[in-house]
Amino acid sequence: MKFPFLASFIIFILVVSRAIRRGRQQQADIEANFWARETKANSVRRKPLDNLDYIRIPFDRLPTQLMAEDPAVAEAIRLLQDLSTQKIVNLTGYTNTDLKLEYGTANITVLTEYDQNYTLLVRTLQRWADALWDAGHEREAASILEFAIETHTDVSRTYYRLAKYYASRGESFRIGELISIAEELRSANKKAIVRTLKESYL
16 A cells, blocks of 8 residues: 555656746746846837827816715816826836837836826726715716726726616616727736626626
């Protein structure tokens, strides 16, 4: 009995060791590839940013007068007004290396600023929509959420609340549109959003 057990144990150790070596090699390859891309990216010269998909806030489509006296709503609108004077670009899913390769190392600071503006934008839109939704103004909240979706936000709550709104109005076909948009995201939230929408409404 001891010999078969010993042989099995040795085989197990060999398999584990091989798996560990393979994992280390794969990690080494990943790191080597990263540093190769990073080195290349750091040599890319500044490129024009004219082709970026700049986001404009359509205040004429948004319910800026509704609950304007509410502190949360007022703060959200103020933040959005401040953002409207700045450049906003959705760069979710792009690494600094990706951006340097595409637009040049010298642009990384300004691109980071544009992306930070976008993050503030979608978070503020969500807070504003939530305030209106919780007060019973679901239609107006939906108009805010729809704008956020147009910018390809990856805030999962935006998709879920809008899907709930469409379902409540008998417009479940529009949830398919939300899924199509979510499937194009470059975000880590993509799979969870798509899965939840499909499981809940399809």
